[in-house]
Amino acid sequence: NDLGGEGWDGYYQANVNCYLHSPVIDCSRYQRVGLRFMRWLNVRAGDVASVLVNDQVVWTSPSAGLFDRMWTPQVVDISAIADGNPHVVVSFGLTSNGDGLQAGGWNIDDILVQEGLATSVADEGKQVAPKSYCLFPCYPNPFNGRTAIAYFLPRAAVARITVMNVLGQEVRTLLHGRRPAGGATTRWDGTDTQGKEVASGVYLVVFEACDERGRQLARRVQKVTLTR
Numbered sequence: 001n002d003l004g005g006e007g008w009d010g011y012y013q014a015n016v017n018c019y020l021h022s023p024v025i026d027c028s029r030y031q032r033v034g035l036r037f038m039r040w041l042n043v044r045a046g047d048v049a050s051v052l053v054n055d056q057v058v059w060t061s062p063s064a065g066l067f068d069r070m071w072t073p074q075v076v077d078i079s080a081i082a083d084g085n086p087h088v089v090v091s092f093g094l095t096s097n098g099d100g101l102q103a104g105g106w107n108i109d110d111i112l113v114q115e116g117l118a119t120s121v122a123d124e125g126k127q128v129a130p131k132s133y134c135l136f137p138c139y140p141n142p143f144n145g146r147t148a149i150a151y152f153l154p155r156a157a158v159a160r161i162t163v164m165n166v167l168g169q170e171v172r173t174l175l176h177g178r179r180p181a182g183g184a185t186t187r188w189d190g191t192d193t194q195g196k197e198v199a200s201g202v203y204l205v206v207f208e209a210c211d212e213r214g215r216q217l218a219r220r221v222q223k224v225t226l227t228r
Contacts, residue, residue, distance in 0.1 A: 001094055001105035012047075012105040014098045017137035017222075020106070022090040025082075025113050033082035034117025035090060036075045040068050040107035047096040049106060050136055053081045054089055055148035057183040063132045071109070077118040088113065095137045095222075133157075133218035135207040142225035145189070149174065149205055152183040157209040157217055163188055163224075164204040171198060178212075190226050200228045 001012035012018070027033050035051070035058075043049045045065040051058050059076050082088045090113065094105050134152040141147060149161060161175040172193050174186045188205075192198050207220040 010104060011102040012094060012096055013102060014096055014100060016094070016096050017141060018094045018105075019137070019139060020092045020108070022111070025088040025090070026086045027082045027088050027113065027115075028084055028086040030115035031079070031083050032116050032118040033079050033088075033113060034075055035078045035111075035113055036073065036117055037111040038071045038109040039074050040071050041105070042067050042103040043094065043105060044096075044101050044103050046099060047094070047102075048134060048136065050093040050095075051076060052091040052093060052136075052139075052150065053078045054085075054087070055091075055139060055150065055185050056081055057134075057136055057150045057152060057185075060134060060136075060152065065103075067103070075117065078113075079118040082113070091139070093137055093139075133207075133209050133220065135205070135220035135222060138205060138222065138224045142227045143190075144227045146187045147224055148185050148187050149207075150183060150185045151207055153179060153181050153209060155181045157211060158214075160206075160208045160210075161186055162206045162208075164206055165198075166202055166204065171203065188224075190228075197228070198226065200226050202226075 001018050041049055043061050043066050049061040058078055092106055092108055096102060132154060136150040138147045138149050159175055159179045162173050163171040165171055174188055190197055202223055202225050205222050205224055209217040211217060
C-alpha cells in the first residue's frame with residue numbers, strides 16, 4: 001500500500017488505487033476451487049479493500065471498515081470463475097478516499113488456490129459481501145487498450161456507467177439498465193459513442209444507481225488515465 005520513500009510511515013496514502021496481482025494459475029483440471037490466505041488488514045470506513053479474480057470482485061471489506069488484531073484466515077469461494085479455467089489471476093486491491101484518514105492496509109501471507117477448498121467457505125464464515133453501492137478501482141489504470149470497471153449493487157437497481165472528459169462532456173455510456181444485486185464488470189476500450197478512439201488523457205468514470213422511479217440511490221466517480 002505504501003512502498004516507502006519520502007514520507008513513508010507504513011500507512012496507505014489518500015486517493016490511491018493499489019493492486020497486487022498473482023501470476024497466472026492453471027485451474028483447468030480443478031473443481032470447487034477456493035482461495036485461502038492469511039490476512040492482517042486494517043482499512044478505515046470509506047476506504048475499500050477488495051479481492052478480485054480475473055477482474056471480478058469476489059470479496060470486499062465492510063463499509064464500516066475492518067481492523068484485524070491478529071493474523072486472520074480467510075477463505076473465498078472462487079469456483080464460479082476458476083473451475084476449469086486455465087488462466088486465473090488473483091488480485092488484492094485497495095482504494096482510499098481523500099478524507100485524510102488512513103490505516104495500515106493489507107498484510108497478506110500463505111496464499112493458496114486449491115481444488116475442493118470452496119466447500120469449506122460456509123464453515124469458516126469468513127466471506128464478507130459489500131453492504132453498499134461500490135465502484136471499484138479501474139484496472140489497469142493507466143491503460144492503453146482496455147480497462148475493467150467493476151461495481152457492486154447491494155440490491156437490484158437501474159445502473160448507469162458513463163465515461164466523461166474533464167470538461168464534464170459525455171464520451172460514452174458503457175452501461176444503462178436494470179441490473180440484479182451483486183457484482184459485475186464492464187470494460188472501456190478508449191473509444192467514444194461513435195467508436196472513434198479518444199485522445200490520451202484523464203477521464204472520469206461515473207457510476208450511478210437509481211430506483212425504478214428514477215430517484216438516485218448512489219453516485220460514485222473515479223479517474224482513469226488513457227495513454228496511447
